[in-house]
Amino acid sequence: MKYHDLRDFLTLLEQQGELKRITLPVDPHLEITEIADRTLRAGGPALLFENPKGYTMPVLCNLFGTPRRVALGMGQEDVSSLREVGKLLAFLKEPEPPKGFRDLFDKLPQFKQVLNMPTKRLRGAPCQQKIIQGDDVDLNKIPIMTCWPEDAAPLITWGLTVTRGPHKERQNLGIYRQQLIGKNKLIMRWLSHRGGALDFQEWCAARPGERFPVSVALGADPATILGAVTPVPDTLSEYAFAGLLRGTKTEVVKCVSNDLEVPASAEIVLEGYIEAGEMAPGRPVWRSHRLLQ
Numbered sequence: 001m002k003y004h005d006l007r008d009f010l011t012l013l014e015q016q017g018e019l020k021r022i023t024l025p026v027d028p029h030l031e032i033t034e035i036a037d038r039t040l041r042a043g044g045p046a047l048l049f050e051n052p053k054g055y056t057m058p059v060l061c062n063l064f065g066t067p068r069r070v071a072l073g074m075g076q077e078d079v080s081s082l083r084e085v086g087k088l089l090a091f092l093k094e095p096e097p098p099k100g101f102r103d104l105f106d107k108l109p110q111f112k113q114v115l116n117m118p119t120k121r122l123r124g125a126p127c128q129q130k131i132i133q134g135d136d137v138d139l140n141k142i143p144i145m146t147c148w149p150e151d152a153a154p155l156i157t158w159g160l161t162v163t164r165g166p167h168k169e170r171q172n173l174g175i176y177r178q179q180l181i182g183k184n185k186l187i188m189r190w191l192s193h194r195g196g197a198l199d200f201q202e203w204c205a206a207r208p209g210e211r212f213p214v215s216v217a218l219g220a221d222p223a224t225i226l227g228a229v230t231p232v233p234d235t236l237s238e239y240a241f242a243g244l245l246r247g248t249k250t251e252v253v254k255c256v257s258n259d260l261e262v263p264a265s266a267e268i269v270l271e272g273y274i275e276a277g278e279m280a281p282g283r284p285v286w287r288s289h290r291l292l293q
Contacts, residue, residue, distance in 0.1 A: 002075060002247055005126075005265035009073065009222045010060075013046055018069055020045045027053045028154075033147040036061035055143040060219075063158075064226070073222035074245050116249050117240035125253035125264035127217070137184045142268070144180055154180045159216040159270070160228050161190070162260045165199040166206040171261060172199055173228040173238035178216065184272075187280050188214070195234070204276045211273035213258035219267025224250060 003009040013019035020039075026032050026049050036047055040062050046069065049059040064070045067079045076084070144154035156178040164171045172195035178186040190197045196214075203212045217224075227242030227250075239250045239261075252261035257271045 003221055003223070005221050006060075006219050006267065010046075010048065012072065013069065016072075018045050018066075018072070020047055022047060022049045023051060025051045025053045028055070028059060028143045028145045030146055030149065032059055032061065032145055040065045052143040055141070057143060059143050059145065063222075070226070073226050075223065075247060114244075116243040116247060118249060119237075119239050119243070119252045119261065120249040121261065122251055122253045122264050125251070127262065127264060127266040127269045128253065128256065131256060139180055139186070139270075140183055152179065155189075156180070156186070156216070156218070158225070159218050160220055160225065160263070160266075161188075161196050162215045162217065162262055163196040163199040163212075164260060165202040167202065168199070170235065170237040171239065172196055173224070175225075175228050181280060186272075188274060200274060209276065211275055213255075213260060213271075213273050215255050215258065215260045215262050215272070216270040217262045217266035217268070218270070220263040221246070221265055224263050 003012070010019055014021075022035075026035065028049075032049055032052065039045070039047060043066055044062070046063045046065060047061045049061070052059050064073060071077070071079050144156055146154045147157070158175060159178060161174050161176050161178075162171055163174075174190065174194055174196045176188060176190040176194065176196060178188055180186055188196075192198075192201075200212050203210070221242075223246035224239070224242040227238040227245060230238070230241060232238060232241045239252065243250045251264040253264045254261055255269070255271050258273075262269050
């Protein structure tokens, strides 16, 4: 089962009773989280809030709230099939040469899947149909949720952060929270040992004083989202693992303002940079100067 984009996946979930549309206005400040959390604890469906108060774009919650939806997102029919994904991940971490003809025959499916690891680079993509730049960028127009009363500000919680270190060919995808602190400014809340933070540290050491480019994709296809949260080997790009999960190459497109590549089918892409040394409550500040839809 393959999904070209997030919308394909939502169509399947709705057909199988795994998605509920909420048409009534609901506030992204605490209210959406309360409903989503209650639904999650009950093992309920994914929720698409079509009319968040004060905004024109919908909010999706609980996409992978059950093991079955995780399996479906990985292209599998049932939860038991996730064992095969585990075997594939183990094979990638410690690949063993075939021990004989029979073993080679048994491993052929794994070797065939490797053909889907390279990305497919597109010249144009749906995520770049509408481009907002400079002072016109206003992140307050996105229904970024305030999830809990203790949160200092609204947080982007499921964006795919794309980075690359100065000496690495592979791009890193990670899911790090970004805290909204201005119309075009966010705090990048990553831990120092995570891939994106390590790329940033290496960049600062190799190119002191230069801005560190960062892009964040919102609403990517399910395989790419799940690839970003899977503990793949550091030498392997999450894009490559997503291709293995999906059974087809991950389609990417070069960003407008930097050399990073983002999922071509993403709903929204934020492009920006981190200024070395600019911190807010102990975290680097990320400035977004392009918003693509």
